[in-house]
Amino acid sequence: MAAPPxxxxxxxxxxxxxxxxxEPVEPLPAHSVIVNNGVIADVxxxxxxxxxxxxxRHVELSNHILMPGLVNAHCHAAMTLLRGIAxxxxxxxxxxxxxxxREAAHVSPQFVSDGSLLAAAEMLRGGVTTCSDMYFFPExxxxxxxxxxxxxxxxxPVLEFPSAYAPNADAYLQLGFEVRDRLRDDPLxxxxxxxxxxxxxxxxxxxxxxxxxxxxxxxxxxxxHETATEISDSVAAHAQRPVARLDALGVxxxxxxxxxxxxxxxxxxxxxxxxxxHVVHCPSSNLKLGSGIAPVARMQAAGIIVGLGTDGAAxxxxxxxxxEMRIAALIAKGAALDPTALPARAAVAMAxxxxxxxxxxxxxxxxxxTGKDADLIAISLESPEMSPMFDPYSHLVFAAGRADVTHAxxxxxxxxxxxxxxxxxxxxxLRMAKYWQExxxxxx
Amino acid sequence: MAAPPxxxxxxxxxxxxxxxxxEPVEPLPAHSVIVNNGVIADVxxxxxxxxxxxxxRHVELSNHILMPGLVNAHCHAAMTLLRGIAxxxxxxxxxxxxxxxREAAHVSPQFVSDGSLLAAAEMLRGGVTTCSDMYFFPExxxxxxxxxxxxxxxxxPVLEFPSAYAPNADAYLQLGFEVRDRLRDDPLxxxxxxxxxxxxxxxxxxxxxxxxxxxxxxxxxxxxHETATEISDSVAAHAQRPVARLDALGVxxxxxxxxxxxxxxxxxxxxxxxxxxHVVHCPSSNLKLGSGIAPVARMQAAGIIVGLGTDGAAxxxxxxxxxEMRIAALIAKGAALDPTALPARAAVAMAxxxxxxxxxxxxxxxxxxTGKDADLIAISLESPEMSPMFDPYSHLVFAAGRADVTHAxxxxxxxxxxxxxxxxxxxxxLRMAKYWQExxxxxx
Numbered sequence: 001m002a003a004p005p006x007x008x009x010x011x012x013x014x015x016x017x018x019x020x021x022x023e024p025v026e027p028l029p030a031h032s033v034i035v036n037n038g039v040i041a042d043v044x045x046x047x048x049x050x051x052x053x054x055x056x057r058h059v060e061l062s063n064h065i066l067m068p069g070l071v072n073a074h075c076h077a078a079m080t081l082l083r084g085i086a087x088x089x090x091x092x093x094x095x096x097x098x099x100x101x102r103e104a105a106h107v108s109p110q111f112v113s114d115g116s117l118l119a120a121a122e123m124l125r126g127g128v129t130t131c132s133d134m135y136f137f138p139e140x141x142x143x144x145x146x147x148x149x150x151x152x153x154x155x156x157p158v159l160e161f162p163s164a165y166a167p168n169a170d171a172y173l174q175l176g177f178e179v180r181d182r183l184r185d186d187p188l189x190x191x192x193x194x195x196x197x198x199x200x201x202x203x204x205x206x207x208x209x210x211x212x213x214x215x216x217x218x219x220x221x222x223x224x225h226e227t228a229t230e231i232s233d234s235v236a237a238h239a240q241r242p243v244a245r246l247d248a249l250g251v252x253x254x255x256x257x258x259x260x261x262x263x264x265x266x267x268x269x270x271x272x273x274x275x276x277x278h279v280v281h282c283p284s285s286n287l288k289l290g291s292g293i294a295p296v297a298r299m300q301a302a303g304i305i306v307g308l309g310t311d312g313a314a315x316x317x318x319x320x321x322x323x324e325m326r327i328a329a330l331i332a333k334g335a336a337l338d339p340t341a342l343p344a345r346a347a348v349a350m351a352x353x354x355x356x357x358x359x360x361x362x363x364x365x366x367x368x369x370t371g372k373d374a375d376l377i378a379i380s381l382e383s384p385e386m387s388p389m390f391d392p393y394s395h396l397v398f399a400a401g402r403a404d405v406t407h408a409x410x411x412x413x414x415x416x417x418x419x420x421x422x423x424x425x426x427x428x429x430l431r432m433a434k435y436w437q438e439x440x441x442x443x444x
Numbered sequence: 445m446a447a448p449p450x451x452x453x454x455x456x457x458x459x460x461x462x463x464x465x466x467e468p469v470e471p472l473p474a475h476s477v478i479v480n481n482g483v484i485a486d487v488x489x490x491x492x493x494x495x496x497x498x499x500x501r502h503v504e505l506s507n508h509i510l511m512p513g514l515v516n517a518h519c520h521a522a523m524t525l526l527r528g529i530a531x532x533x534x535x536x537x538x539x540x541x542x543x544x545x546r547e548a549a550h551v552s553p554q555f556v557s558d559g560s561l562l563a564a565a566e567m568l569r570g571g572v573t574t575c576s577d578m579y580f581f582p583e584x585x586x587x588x589x590x591x592x593x594x595x596x597x598x599x600x601p602v603l604e605f606p607s608a609y610a611p612n613a614d615a616y617l618q619l620g621f622e623v624r625d626r627l628r629d630d631p632l633x634x635x636x637x638x639x640x641x642x643x644x645x646x647x648x649x650x651x652x653x654x655x656x657x658x659x660x661x662x663x664x665x666x667x668x669h670e671t672a673t674e675i676s677d678s679v680a681a682h683a684q685r686p687v688a689r690l691d692a693l694g695v696x697x698x699x700x701x702x703x704x705x706x707x708x709x710x711x712x713x714x715x716x717x718x719x720x721x722h723v724v725h726c727p728s729s730n731l732k733l734g735s736g737i738a739p740v741a742r743m744q745a746a747g748i749i750v751g752l753g754t755d756g757a758a759x760x761x762x763x764x765x766x767x768e769m770r771i772a773a774l775i776a777k778g779a780a781l782d783p784t785a786l787p788a789r790a791a792v793a794m795a796x797x798x799x800x801x802x803x804x805x806x807x808x809x810x811x812x813x814t815g816k817d818a819d820l821i822a823i824s825l826e827s828p829e830m831s832p833m834f835d836p837y838s839h840l841v842f843a844a845g846r847a848d849v850t851h852a853x854x855x856x857x858x859x860x861x862x863x864x865x866x867x868x869x870x871x872x873x874l875r876m877a878k879y880w881q882e883x884x885x886x887x888x
Contacts, residue, residue, distance in 0.1 A: 337672075
C-alpha cells in the first residue's frame with residue numbers, strides 16, 4: 001500500500017472564486033494562492049490546493065475576486081488633510097490662495113504623519129497596497145504608511161524654494177539621502193529622487209540629480225507637462241518644451257517617471273519612448289484642475305509603460321484607484337469617440353503591473369506570480385451592485401468600487417480583514433482628522 | 445405660571461449634522477426635518493425641533509448629510525441583468541451581437557420584473573429614490589420598483605419594430621395607455637410617452653404621440669443626438685438633423701425630454717431652449733459607448749434644465765448617481781480646460797431638483813421644502829474617506845460614494861435603514877441574479 005503523498009507546509013492558503021493574476025491575463029476560476037514567508041509560493045486550482053499544501057491559515061473567499069494589490073504610482077498622502085478644502089476654482093487661485101498659505105502655516109512632521117496615516121487607512125480600505133509619494137518630511141510619510149502596513153515608494157523631494165522642511169535644493173537633497181540611509185533596511189520601502197517640476201527646479205539642480213541618481217541607482221520622478229501654461233512658460237524661459245529641456249539635461253532614461261504628461265506632442269512622446277521613460281496617469285486630478293486628458297492610448301502605442309495615480313486629495317478628493325481605473329477607461333473611450341479604447345484589462349494592468357513597472361518594482365509586485373511578494377486584495381461579488389457577473393475584469397473597472405474590497409495583504413501580512421484595518425486604530429484616526437478639520441478651516 | 449407651549453405632533457423627526465436642501469443652496473448645520481403623512485412639515489434647527497414637535501419616530505444622524513433623494517432621470521432598469529455582458533466593443537457590434545440577441549431570446553415580464561428589482565436594490569442602496577425608466581413591459585418595471593419602495597416615472601415605450609411586448613407602434617401606444625390606466629391611482633407613479641429614438645420611430649407615429657401627449661397631459665421622452673452617426677443618418681434620410689425634424693413635427697415643448705443630447709450645434713440648442721425642452725445627461729454611458737461628451741455648460745447657459753441619468757447597466761454598469769455627479773463635474777472641467785465649470789453645487793442640483801424639473805415632478809420632489817414629499821437620503825461622514833470635511837457639496841460630489849448612503853425614505857416611508865433594504869429580500873434578489881447569470885451567459 002502506497003504512503004499518502006507528503007503535503008508541503010505553508011503559511012497561508014487563500015481560495016477565491018476568481019484569481020486575476022494579470023499575467024497570464026485570463027482570470028482563473030476557483031483557484032488558490034499559497035503564501036509562504038510573505039512570498040507567493042504557488043497558484044493552483046482550489047481542488048488541488050488542500051491536497052498539496054498544509055497551511056497554517058486558510059481563507060476561503062467563495063464569491064470574491066483575488067488580485068494583486070493596487071499600486072498608487074503618484075500621491076501626496078499628507079495632503080489628505082486638505083481634502084476638498086477648495087474646489088471649482090482656477091489652478092492659480094487654488095494653489096496661491098487655498099493650498100500654499102495652509103501649507104506654509106501648518107506643514108510639519110506631525111501634519112505629514114497624521115495626513116499620511118489618514119491616507120493609508122483610506123488606501124488600504126480601497127485595495128491600494130503600494131503608494132509612491134512626493135511631499136515634504138518624507139520620513140514622516142514613510143513612518144505612517146509603514147505603520148499602517150503599506151508598501152512605500154518614497155520620493156525624496158527637491159525644490160529650489162525654502163519650506164519648513166529645507167532651505168534650498170542642496171539641503172532637500174542632503175535631507176533626502178539621510179532619510180534613505182535611515183530607512184533603507186526596510187524591504188517594503190524603496191526610493192526615488194523627486195524634483196517637484198521643471199518650473200520649480202533649476203538646470204543646475206537637475207544636473208546634480210542626474211549624477212546622484214546614477215551613483216545611487218535611484219529612479220527620478222517629477223510632475224511634467226501637467227498644464228499648457230507650464231509648456232508655454234518653459235518655451236518663453238528656456239526656448240524649449242520641458243520634456244526637451246529634461247532630455248538635454250540628461251534626466252530622461254529608464255528610471256524616469258513623468259507624472260501627468262497631459263499635454264504631449266509627437267516629439268514629446270517620441271523622446272519619452274526613445275529614453276524608455278514611464279508615465280503616471282492621474283485622470284481625476286487632471287480633469288478636476290481643468291488640465292485636460294492625457295493621451296494614454298498614444299503613449300501605450302509608443303511603447304511607454306503607464307501607471308495610474310490618484311495625486312493628492314487636495315486635487316482629487318479620493319485616493320481611490322478603482323475610480324481612477326474607471327475614469328481612465330471611460331475618458332479614453334469618450335475622448336477618442338472609440339468604445340474599444342483602453343479596455344478593462346488594460347485599465348486593471350495599468351493599476352497593478354503598469355504601476356509596478358513604472359516604479360521599478362515589477363520583480364516584487366504587480367502580478368500574482370510565484371516568487372513575487374504576496375501583495376493581494378480581495379473584492380466581494382456578493383452584492384446587487386456586482387450582480388450578475390460575466391467578466392471579472394469588466395466588473396473590476398466598471399462596476400466595483402473601493403467599498404467592495406474586503407481583504408488586503410502586504411508581503412503576506414493581513415492589513416485589511418473583512419474591511420477591518422488590522423494595523424490601524426481607526427477611531428483614533430477619525431478623531432485626529434476632526435482635530436485638523438478645525439485647525440485648517442481658516443487659511444492662516 | 446404660564447402653561448408649557450403645546451408641541452405639534454408629527455410622524456418623524458430626522459436630525460442631521462448638515463441638511464442640504466438644494467433650495468436655498470447653503471447647507472444648514474445641525475438642522476432637523478419634520479415629516480408628517482409622508483410630507484415635509486418643517487425644516488428647523490435641531491435645537492428648536494424637539495421643543496416644537498413631538499414625533500412618533502426620531503432618527504439622530506449626528507455625523508451625516510441629509511439631502512433630497514437622488515432622481516435617476518433615465519434608466520432601463522431591467523437591463524441590470526445584462527450588467528457588463530459586453531464592454532470595449534463598437535456600438536453597432538454591442539447592440540447587434542451582444543444586446544439584441546439576448547433581448548430577443550429572453551425579454552419577458554419575468555425578465556423585466558427581476559432585472560428591475562435588482563436595479564431597485566442597487567439604486568436605493570445608492571440613494572436613488574426616483575427612477576425614470578424606458579423599457580418593454582413597463583408594468584413589470586413599475587411593479588418591481590414600487591415593490592422595493594421607489595418612486596417611478598414610467599416611460600411607455602414606442603417603437604416601430606416588433607418585440608415580445610408589442611407587434612407595432614400602435615400596439616405599443618395602446619398597451620402603454622392600458623398600463624397607465626391600471627397604475628394611475630398610485631401617487632408614486634407618473635408617466636411619459638417614450639418613443640425610443642428618432643431613428644426607430646416614424647414621422648407618422650411621432651404625430652400620433654404629439655396628439656396623445658397633448659390630450660393626456662403627458663411628457664414625451666426620447667433618446668436624441670446620442671451619436672454623430674444618428675445625426676448624419678437623419679440628414680441623409682430626412683434632410684434634417686433629428687432635433688429639427690422633431691421640432692417640425694411639433695414634438696418639442698416644455699414636456700419634452702431629450703436623453704443624451706451629446707452632439708448639439710448652436711441651432712439644436714437654440715431649438716431646445718426656445719421650446720423649453722429638458723435634457724438628461726448620462727455621462728458614463730456616453731463615454732463608455734464612445735459617443736462623446738454632452739455640452740452641459742452650454743445647455744445650462746442657454747437656460748435648458750438638465751437632469752442626470754445612469755442609462756441602463758448594459759452601457760454603464762453602475763446605476764449610481766454619485767458616480768454620475770462626479771463624472772459630470774470632472775469631464776465638464778476637463779473638456780473645457782476650466783476648473784470652474786460645473787461646480788459641485790450645480791452637479792448636486794442636477795441630480796436632484798434638475799431631474800425633478802425635467803420629469804415635471806418639481807412640485808413633489810427634488811428639494812427639501814415644506815409641503816414636498818419626504819424623499820430623503822442620509823450620507824455618513826464617519827469614515828477616513830470622508831475626513832476631514834470642509835464643504836458638504838464638495839464631499840457629496842468628489843469624495844462620497846454610494847456606499848456612504850445609510851438611510852433613504854420615499855414619501856416618508858423608510859426604504860433603507862442603516863444600509864438595510866427594508867422592503868426587499870436581498871438574499872432572494874442575489875439568488876435570482878445568479879439564476880439569470882447562468883441563463884444569459886450564452887447569446888441565444
